[in-house]
Amino acid sequence: MEKLKEHKIRYIIIAIVAILVIALYRHEMEYRKPVNVVDQRVEGDDYIVTLDGPGSCYLGKEHTIDITKWTKTDENNVCVLPITEYKTNLYLRNSQGFDCGSIEGLELSFIEGVKITSGKVYLAVGGQEKLTYETEYKGVINEKVVLTSGDENVATIDEDNVIHAIGLGQTKITATFGEKTDSIDVLVTDLIVLAPREFDVNKPYVRCGYYTKEENDLLDEILASRVEKVGWHTRAGVVEAARFLALEFPFRVNYFVENGRVDSYVGRYADGEGRYYHVGLYLDPSRYEDLNQDMIYGGPGCWGCAINEFSRNKVSGNGLDCSGFVAWAILNGGFDCRDLGAGIAQDWPDLTDLGEKKVLSSELDENKLRVGDLLSGPYGGTVFEGGHIAIVAGIDKDGYIYVAEELGYANAWGYFIKKYDKSSLLHYFYYRVDMEKYYTDGDGNLTDFWIEEE
Numbered sequence: 001m002e003k004l005k006e007h008k009i010r011y012i013i014i015a016i017v018a019i020l021v022i023a024l025y026r027h028e029m030e031y032r033k034p035v036n037v038v039d040q041r042v043e044g045d046d047y048i049v050t051l052d053g054p055g056s057c058y059l060g061k062e063h064t065i066d067i068t069k070w071t072k073t074d075e076n077n078v079c080v081l082p083i084t085e086y087k088t089n090l091y092l093r094n095s096q097g098f099d100c101g102s103i104e105g106l107e108l109s110f111i112e113g114v115k116i117t118s119g120k121v122y123l124a125v126g127g128q129e130k131l132t133y134e135t136e137y138k139g140v141i142n143e144k145v146v147l148t149s150g151d152e153n154v155a156t157i158d159e160d161n162v163i164h165a166i167g168l169g170q171t172k173i174t175a176t177f178g179e180k181t182d183s184i185d186v187l188v189t190d191l192i193v194l195a196p197r198e199f200d201v202n203k204p205y206v207r208c209g210y211y212t213k214e215e216n217d218l219l220d221e222i223l224a225s226r227v228e229k230v231g232w233h234t235r236a237g238v239v240e241a242a243r244f245l246a247l248e249f250p251f252r253v254n255y256f257v258e259n260g261r262v263d264s265y266v267g268r269y270a271d272g273e274g275r276y277y278h279v280g281l282y283l284d285p286s287r288y289e290d291l292n293q294d295m296i297y298g299g300p301g302c303w304g305c306a307i308n309e310f311s312r313n314k315v316s317g318n319g320l321d322c323s324g325f326v327a328w329a330i331l332n333g334g335f336d337c338r339d340l341g342a343g344i345a346q347d348w349p350d351l352t353d354l355g356e357k358k359v360l361s362s363e364l365d366e367n368k369l370r371v372g373d374l375l376s377g378p379y380g381g382t383v384f385e386g387g388h389i390a391i392v393a394g395i396d397k398d399g400y401i402y403v404a405e406e407l408g409y410a411n412a413w414g415y416f417i418k419k420y421d422k423s424s425l426l427h428y429f430y431y432r433v434d435m436e437k438y439y440t441d442g443d444g445n446l447t448d449f450w451i452e453e454e
Contacts, residue, residue: 046081054073054094109139113136123188137177172184191219223332243394277331360426370392
């Protein structure tokens with residue numbers, strides 16, 4: 001009987017041990033049970049991994065024991081892992097925290113974004129502008145950027161990324177790259193005209209009160225955007241300001257003999273009378289707020305408005321004189337040159353002091369005349385005194401020079417761009433003012449030709 005009891009106890013102990021061994025084995029098997037990847041894909045900026053059971057994942061170049069950096073699977077056994085590196089490794093753990101291996105040498109492709117580098121676009125009907133953009137992505141991406149217009153009755157965009165202005169109004173051009181997008185505004189307006197192949201000598205003079213404050217504000221905005229796109233504070237910025245006033249602005253600015261200058265060592269001090277040394281256009285009475293009220297003699301009066309022109313003792317439409325225009329163009333191109341005059345002076349600064357004066361004949365022979373340089377001529381004085389100042393606005397492939405200037409004689413009254421050959425240029429101008437050292441930020445996006453090539 002006693003032996004039977006001993007056998008029973010032995011069997012019970014054996015059974016308990018067996019049960020414990022089996023339980024421990026099952027626990028160890030469960031602890032070490034691997035999880036495997038059954039699906040993986042890139043979605044936006046995330047790497048989506050589906051496992052065949054619950055667990056956690058870590059994306060990185062090296063294994064980490066920091067549990068805060070591991071991502072647990074959701075109820076569908078999915079890990080959503082933000083992609084931070086193109087080349088990386090995937091590490092896996094089961095639900096017990098047991099390491100289940102890794103997939104090394106992953107090369108993940110993903111799109112980071114698209115950015116339209118062109119700013120807001122302003123066009124006249126029929127105008128065109130090339131849109132530019134930049135993309136950011138990792139790996140190999142087969143997706144292409146798709147460009148679309150919000151309203152093709154206002155503007156379209158073609159396969160060469162050129163925006164075409166169709167009708168007046170405003171729309172957006174959107175760039176789509178994968179799930180990333182960027183947009184810019186496009187305004188098609190009749191406040192500007194298509195820049196002509198040559199200056200329109202029949203262009204009418206601007207009329208007093210023709211523009212509202214809102215229209216003046218918008219024209220200032222367009223001018224600033226033109227300068228910004230070619231390079232504010234560059235040679236191109238100054239040239240663009242001069243070209244805008246001559247080519248895209250639909251009116252000619254009247255010639256008006258100055259009543260004085262904002263910054264002068266001689267003569268009368270005056271603001272906004274034959275000169276307008278301020279950023280933007282002078283088309284609406286709201287601009288009177290920019291003027292020094294203590295320096296107004298015949299006005300105030302915007303461009304085209306009748307005010308007293310003291311030097312000729314008559315009432316004339318306000319506008320600019322030659323140095324007033326040049327100073328305005330330089331200022332609107334990003335440089336504060338001061339409201340200087342045109343005459344070559346010994347005792348006070350003038351516009352020819354901004355650069356280095358060089359005799360024009362030799363400069364033409366050596367082909368050193370550049371768009372954006374100033375020209376000083378004898379109009380109103382001797383060749384050495386100057387008296388007239390202008391800006392080179394273009395040089396075409398045939399060697400013709402296009403000069404932006406305000407002229408005040410019978411057959412050439414007001415602001416325009418005049419075409420010169422070599423001999424006629426030498427007849428009217430004596431010095432080239434080399435502005436290389438003045439344009440301290442360089443040329444910008446400079447185009448030598450304002451006339452279209454065939």
